[in-house]
Amino acid sequence: MEELPLSASLNLLREQQPRFTGLEAGHRACQGCGQALAARLVLEAAGPDVIVANATGCLEIFSSAWPESAWRTPWIHSLFENTAAVASGIEAAMRAQGKSTRVLAFAGDGGTFDIGFQALSGMLERNHSVLYVCFDNEAYMNTGVQRSGSTPHGAWTTTSPVGSKTRGKRHYKKDLLSIISAHRMPYAATASIAYPSDLRSKVRKALGEEGSTFILVHSPCPLGWGHESRLSVEIDRLAVETGLFPILEMDRGNVINVMPIRKKRPVIDYIRTQDRFRHLLEESEIAQEERDHLQALCDFNIERYGLMVGPEDDPSRLDTQSADTVTRGGERWA
Amino acid sequence: MLEALEGSQAIARAVAMCRPQVVAAYPITPQTHIVEGLSGLISSGTLSAQYISVESEFSAASVVMGASAAGSRSYTASAAQGILLMTEVLYNTAGLRIPTVMTVANRAVSAPLSIWNDHQDSMSVRDSGWIQLYCASNQEAVDTTIQAFFISEKTEIPVMVCVDGYTLTHTLEPVDLPAQEDVDAFLPPFRFRRTLDPGAPLTVGTLVSPDFFTEARYINHQAIENAKEIIREADDLFFGLTGRRSGALISQSGNPSGKTGVLVMGSVFGTLSDALASHDEKDQIRLLKLRSFRPFPNEELREAVRGLETLIVLDRSLSPGSGGGILGMEVRSALFGQKSAPRIINAVAGLGGRDLPLSLLGSLVNLSKSPDTPEFLFADIKRSRISEEIFPVKKTNHAEKSSWKNFP
Amino acid sequence: MIGIRIHGRGGQGSVSAAYLLALAAFESGLYAQAFPSFGAERRGAPISAFVRIDKLPFARHCQILSPDFLIVLDDSLLFLPETLRGFDPSGGILANSGKQASDIMEKLAQRGLSIRENMKIATVKATEISLSHLGKPIPNTVLVSAFLSLTGTIPGACLEKALARRFSGKTLEANLTLVREAAVKVEKNAWAALPEKDRSQARA
Amino acid sequence: MGINDREEIAPGIQAGSIASPVTSLRNFTGSWRSERPVYTPTDAPCHFGCPAHEEISAWLGLMASGNTRGAWEKLVETNPFPAISGRVCPHPCESSCHRGSYDSAVGIHNVERALGDLAIREEWTFPMMPSDHTLPPVAVVGAGPSGLSAAYQMRKRGYRVTVFEALSEAGGTIRSAIPSYRLDRKVLDSEVTRLFSTGILFRPRQRLGRDFSLEELESDYGAVFLAPGAQKSRNFDVGGTTPASMRHGLEILKEYQDIGQVPRWKKVVIVGGGNTALDLARVLLRTGSGEVHIITEESLPGQETTKEELMPGNPQEIARAISEGVTIHPNRAVNRLILQNDRVIGVELVHARKKHFPGTTGRDSFEGTESVMMADQIIPAIGQILSPDGLENIAHGRSRLTVDRNGFLTGSRRIFAAGDACPGGGTVSHAIGSACKAADAMNLFLSREVIPPDWEAKSPLPFENLNLNYFDFSSPMTPPVSSTEILSWDEPEESFSEEVARKEAGRCLSCGACLRCDNCWTLCPDNAVLKSSGTNRSPYILDYGFCKGCGICAHECPTGFIKMIPEP
Structure with a gap:
């Protein structure tokens, strides 16, 4: 075992990390929180010259319990549903003051798909130069796992329970990216914490644009999804490899790039990892039908976006930059 | 200019x-x-x-x-x-x-x-x-x-x-x-x-x-x-x-030693001022203009009402079920327990654009003259405009009676 | 203090007429106030606007319950009971109409509306004039000019100043010609003897 | 005083309830943890697969990260002849490589050969301690790969070493039996020359038992290392009849190396599945024999073949032999020889299978599957045993010397042994590895007069501990072909260029060792992994003050370098 240096020297080392750590240690996120990871990755790419407006939600709560803050950037939390508007105001102020500081808006799926959607749509329509990042953990986790417009079909939540009459969420996950892209804004994308290089490059790309940009980051929640904390990244990789959460880039509403599926996995591999889908694993006709249904949704995505490109064993078909394969020495991850 | x-x-x-x-x-x-x-x-x-x-x-x-x-x-x-x-x-x-x-x-x-x-x-x-x-x-x-x-x-x-x-x-x-x-x-x-x-x-x-x-x-x-x-x-x-003031927290006009006070907020103050100029009892009347509702000037209000026998508070809003207009309650609260606090009559009027005419001043001042005037009333209500189903014509109470009398 | 009520239909410029009249009064050194009847009406509906004019400052913000004058932008409105409500028959009515004053009197009488003998009624073909100068049927400016000419208290030059605050270039030129023409379409100072009934209420 | 008075833990609250940046560092979330990640190096399977116990993943790592000289130096810590072993070793390391279970194994031998050849070309020299006269001198008997390795290991540590060799040149079996198309003599000479240039005293033409005795060495030297090899062919015993004309495979190979020619046969059967059999078969084809058949009870390489059943010969050599026209008959055993007078005219074969149930040895032959193959010569190539000359007092008539796992000769005072003379041998890499281990023990013995306890077997990183999602599929690099002429005496392939070798080394999954890929640093949601410039086994430090123990780092570590252990 390594000998522990003094905490003072660790703190010094922490200050010297060769990356911008916008969200620092000491925050109170659950073990294995996907959102905490995603937020840091976004800021890593964005750098320090930003202002963050953050919606009410887990990210806000676990990072800003007074008097402690985990943020290294200027950061404001106002309300659940007004993040896009607060960010619009900040951006207007930056324009008024002639500053180049970039504005980021952070919100969860509740604050984006549902309650904050109006403000978001307004922001996009007015084309404020704001990068809006939705950390999508597919339910209202902050209040204890209630279904949202983003909760996938069939998933258990406390308000889409499993009983003799209902079997998890009845409705489909809102196709937010299509709605967002209908604003014909410069850039919109999806990303996943399982592909950090891809996420960071998308953040950089988005910040290179003038006007509104949007990134939907799939962010597993061990508590709400019912999976082991160590599996957060693994599960997100499965979400992508099954086709359930396609990784896309859109330019003014047109899909311009997709991340090809590295190794196609059946949706059952994804379902099996999470308690929220446990009822789908039963040996019953209805469970089988739901499993088939989810598989069909995956297949639909794969077909719709062309996620399978060429034979799986052809290494050249993959965009290795975005697939996040490791390299010795880690330079590519810096 | x-x-x-x-x-x-x-x-x-x-x-x-x-x-x-x-x-x-x-x-x-x-x-x-x-x-x-x-x-x-x-x-x-x-x-x-x-x-x-x-x-x-x-x-x-x-x-x-x-x-x-x-x-x-x-x-x-x-x-x-x-x-x-x-x-x-x-x-x-x-x-x-x-x-x-x-x-x-x-x-x-x-x-x-x-x-x-x-x-x-x-x-x-x-x-x-x-x-x-x-x-x-x-x-x-x-x-x-x-x-x-x-x-x-x-x-x-x-x-x-x-x-x-x-x-x-x-x-x-x-x-x-x-x-x-x-x-x-x-x-x-x-x-x-x-x-x-x-x-x-x-x-x-x-x-x-x-x-x-x-x-x-x-x-x-x-x-x-x-x-x-x-x-x-x-x-x-x-x-x-x-060279202009807007009245800081609270201001007054009329006779500073008048015994009947009328406290209002907003544009009705001008109407009442004009009415005061030609009012028969203008020497008896003190007009108070509350400019700052938040912060509420408790101290200044107590000072401004000193010597009043009656204070009529005109409310342009309502807290249904509270037994009063909102401004009225604030004023009562500010003056509660004060020695020689004036009698307070809280009148709601001018809701939803109802015109507050010059005659309002006289009507309000008249309210102070009857010992029967309730603490709170709808000053400009027109009972004939309420469905009989809800408000039988024969049934009256003090509040309605007095307002009825003053507002033909 | 005098109170004027202007009646028109949505889109004819009643509120503008009120503002214009108040502005002209203001330019002449009087105190004036103008406000619309705050309605939810849309284009075509009968609407009204108000003007108060006094030599001294005043502070009231209540409605004008008994106007001294009525300016009616559309003579079809003349015969509605609302138009004459609270009107002090000692005052005057100026209407945009091709009819003679006597015809109007007669019609009012026929409808049983409150009139009295020698009631001051004047008409001007405001729509015709505005069409000829502006190419648009907007009678308000013509009527304001005619009203000033009839009452004589406020010089026409003040109206021209007021117009210059709102318009410029060709539109202003057209409007200036229009108001000058309108001023002579009525009998100047015919209504010069105005009631002074409210003056005493003005603040010292 | 309010009802909620508590100990003041924070400064007073300000307008707007603002907080200062990164003050969360006051909140140590390490207390949440029930398990902690620990960076735990585990040996890679190649390390276990390699009889020389080379730290393969370490030198592949250095190679992949651009440090070619460092890679070579790491490699020669164990193996002083990479250019030789890179050519002739059957590379069991590659059979055990985890990458083989993913797409295909790393071409370790090709990288090794490239490094060896590069060192020869660049005339790199070994890192050496100067000779230390306070250390006792060491005698080495036998200048084959094992003896030379031991000499090198001891010399490297500062010992004065004398190597006694019966023949006139060093190299042992590598020189005497491996044909030039497998190992260019120039390569052998270069490696041996570099080795002797370190100051090892070489005494050729000194045969144990004839020119000197073991007792003399024991009295003159601090320790004696025996690497006599296996000079005697194993008895080919088929039904008790051995024709006079029969010759052993190694003898024929040596004869070819010595005089450049061997007899020609119309149809020859070689018995045995090792490299000697393959070498002989190919030499016979080159020297004009007609049909050459190999009979082996083991199996050909293939998907279903277990390690235990596999022919011991180098898989690449098997493929080449077949392509050159050698006919291999796997899973066959010789039941009896068919003789006409004293002359062999054929063999009776039977289907057989090497016993492969764990813990079993020997073979099963299946009655009713007998067949006859006519041939004008049969050559056993079934292995060699110890020649007892000069070793009578310690060999006690056994076919191998009895040593412990450290190479310490049982019952002796200061004698160590390794290589083919000891059990488990037969390959260059075993010779090197066993010598290396014995040298370690010898050094301990000479410096501290202790014999280390028996080497304990550890287990390699299990395949499941790798996270293969982080690796793209890739095919191994192939070396350029140098000779397309069939049955050439030249080496058929050139070695990798440095660049290609680096690419191939980059395919290493780095099992159980840090790849410095930044995964743990990047994927920790709690920023509990810090990167340092330290050049330890990994550049990362876990900050247990904040680590909540979620386990993502361990799960996502591509090489299984991080283990979760319960909180102490």
Whole structure:
């Protein structure tokens, strides 16, 4: 075992990390929180010259319990549903003051798909130069796992329970990216914490644009999804490899790039990892039908976006930059 | 220089003189002319500012909050439902101590739907932590708007300038707009201590535990209490520049030793003033104009009512089921337990745009003459306009009887 | 203090007429106030606007319950009971109409509306004039000019100043010609003897 | 005093309840943890697969990260002849490589050969301690790969070493039996020359038992290392009849190396599945024999073949032999020889299978599957045993010397042994590895007079501990072909260029060792992994003050370098 240096020297080392750590240690996120990871990755790419407006939600709560803050950037939390508007105001102020500081808006799926959607749509329509990042953990986790417009079909939540009459969420996950892209804004994308290089490059790309940009980051929640904390990244990789959460880039509403599926996995591999889908694993006709249904949704995505490109064993078909394969020495991850 | 201007245009010009950097608004009657005026001034280049046409009042409030938090002077305006839609943001802006100024073109709150003037909207957000200043004329609206930026930025508390919808906003009358140099001298450029700045990053909008929440609220309360001094200071400084006062926290006219007082907020004060001039008992009457509803000037009010036998409080809003109008309750509360406190009669009138005529003064003063007048009444209710199903004609009570008598 | 109520239909410029009249009064050194009847009406509906004029400052913000004058932008409105409500028959009515004053009197009488003998009624073909000068049927400016000419208290030059605050270039020129023509279409100072009934209430 | 008075833990609250940046560092979330990640190096399977116990993943790592000289130096810590072993070793390391279970094994031998050849070309020299006269001198008997390795290991540590060799040149079986198309003589000479240039005293033509005795060495030297090899062919015993004309495979190979020619046969059968059989078969084809058949009870390489059943010969050599026209008959055993007078005219074969149930040895032959193959010569190539000359007192008539796992000769005072003379041998890499281990023990013995306890077997990183999602599929690099002429005496392939070798080394999954890929640093949601400039086994430090123990780092570590252990 390594000998522990003094905490003072660790703190010094922490200050010297060769990356911008916008969200620092000491925050109170659950073990294995996907959102905490995603937020840091976004800021890593964005750098320090930003202002963050953050919606009410887990990210806000676990990072800003007074008097402690985990943020290294200027950061404001106002309300659940007004993040896009607060960010619009900040951006207007930056324009008024002639500053180049970039504005980021952070919100969860509740604050984006549902309650904050109006403000978001307004922001996009007015084309404020704001990068809006939705950390999508597919339910209202902050209040204890209630279904949202983003909760996938069939998933258990406390308000889409499993009983003799209902079997998890009845409705489909809102196709937010299509709605967002209908604003014909410069850039919109999806990303996943399982592909950090891809996420960071998308953040950089988005910040290179003038006007509104949007990134939907799939962010597993061990508590709400019912999976082991160590599996957060693994599960997100499965979400992508099954086709359930396609990784896309859109330019003014047109899909311009997709991340090809590295190794196609059946949706059952994804379902099996999470308690929220446990009822789908039963040996019953209805469970089988739901499993088939989810598989069909995956297949639909794969077909719709062309996620399978060429034979799986052809290494050249993959965009290795975005697939996040490791390299010795880690330079590519810096 | 004196100009004849529509109230909304005058307010827009006053706002522009304060050089806001970000203006955000959503149209709602009767606020619309103000922000139309401002967007016109921006469009013509008279004012250099970002005009953000948001998709709701909720976002209007959020945008100006964000802009001010990021260090830009900001402004918005709204009314009625718009104010209520903003409510959550209003609490938030005040709680975060972010300075901004909003004109409330006061209007009734639906339902039933009414686009006309009363004070229900601003009264409904009285606990949001904003400073609320009420204007009696368009001149006061102009002067108070300019003072509001001064007060807000000095206290770090957002300020609502409450202007009666239509009655002031849509009325053209002579207004003296101060010179731009005077406004610039009065109002230095906006510098926000707690601005969002990557050079000195701060975390704003934290979660505060029960261990500290009370203290946080105490700070907010104390700050708005302390704002009284700043409100007075603003009025004094403004007087030095223009020779005009808007009445600080509370002011009075008529006979300072009159025994019957009438306390009002907003434009009805002018009507009552005109009526007072020709009133038979004008020597007996003291008119009180409450300008600052938040902070509520308890001390100053107690001073202003000294020697009164009766104080009639005219309310333009209602807290149904509370047994009173909102202003009435505040006044009662301020005077409760005071030695030789006057008898208080709380009259609600002028809801939803009901005209408050010159004859109102006489009617109110008459109320004080009967010992039977209840503590609270609807002063201008017309019983014949209520369905008999609900209100049988034969059934009467004191409140209805007395108001009936005074309002043919 | 005099109170004037202007009646028109949505789109005819009643509120503008009120503002214009108040502005002209203001330009002449009087105190004035103008406001619309705050309605929810849309284009075509009967609407009204108000003007108060006094030599001394005043502070009231209540409605004008008994106007001294009526300016009616559309003569079809003349015969509605609302138009004459609270009107002090000692005052005057100026209407945009091709009819003779006597015809109007007769018709009012037929409808049983409150009239009295020698009631001051004047008409001007405002729509015709505005069409010829502006190419648009907007009778308000013509009527304001005619009203000033009839009452004589406020010089026509003040109206021209007021117009210059609102318009410029060709539109202003057209409007100036229009108001000058309108001024002579009525009998100048015919209504010069105005009631002073409210003056005593003005603030000292 | 309010009802909620508590110990003041924070500064007073300010207007707007603002907080200062990164003050969360006051909140140590390490207390949340029930398990902690620990960076735990585990040996890679190639390390276990390699009889020389080379730290393969370490030198592949250095190679992949651009440090070619460092890679070579790491490699020669264990193996002083990479250019030789890179050519002739059957590379069991590659059979055990985890990458083989993913796409295909790393071409370790090709990288090794490239490094060896590069060192020869660049004339790199071994890192050496100067000779230390305070250390006792060491004698080495036998200049084959084992003896030379031991000499090198001891010399490297500062010992004065004398190598006794019966023949006139060093190299042992590598020189005497491996044909030039497998190992260019120039390569052998270069490696041997570099080795002797380190100051090892070489005494050729000194045969144990004839020119000197073991007792003399024991008295003159601090320790004696025996690497006599296996000079005697194993008895080919089929039904008790051995024709006079029969010759052993190694003898024929040596004869070819010595005089450059061997007899020609129309149809020859070689018995045995090792490299000797393959070499002989290919030499016979080159020297003009007609049909050459190999009979082996083991199996050909293939998907279903277990390690235990596999022919011991180098898989690449098997493939080449087949392509050159050698006919291999796997899973066959010789039941009896068919003789005409004293002359062999054929063999009776039977289907057989090497016993492969764990813990079993020997073979099963299946009655009813007998067949006859006519041939004009049969050559056993079934292995060699110890020649007892000069070793009578310690060999006690056994076919191998008895040593412990450290190479310490049982019952002796200061004698160590390794290589083919000891059990488990037969390959160059075993010779090198066993010598290396014995040298370690010898050094301990000489410096501290202790014999280390028996080497304990550890287990390699299990395949499941790798996270293969982080690796793209890739095919191994192939070396350029140098000779397309069939049955050439030249080496058929050139070695990798440095660049290609680096690419191939980059395919290493780095099992159980840090790849410095930054995964743990990047994927920790709690920023509990810090990167340092330290050049330890990994550049990362876990900050247990904040680590909540979620386990993402361990799960996502591509090489299984991080283990979760319960909180102490």
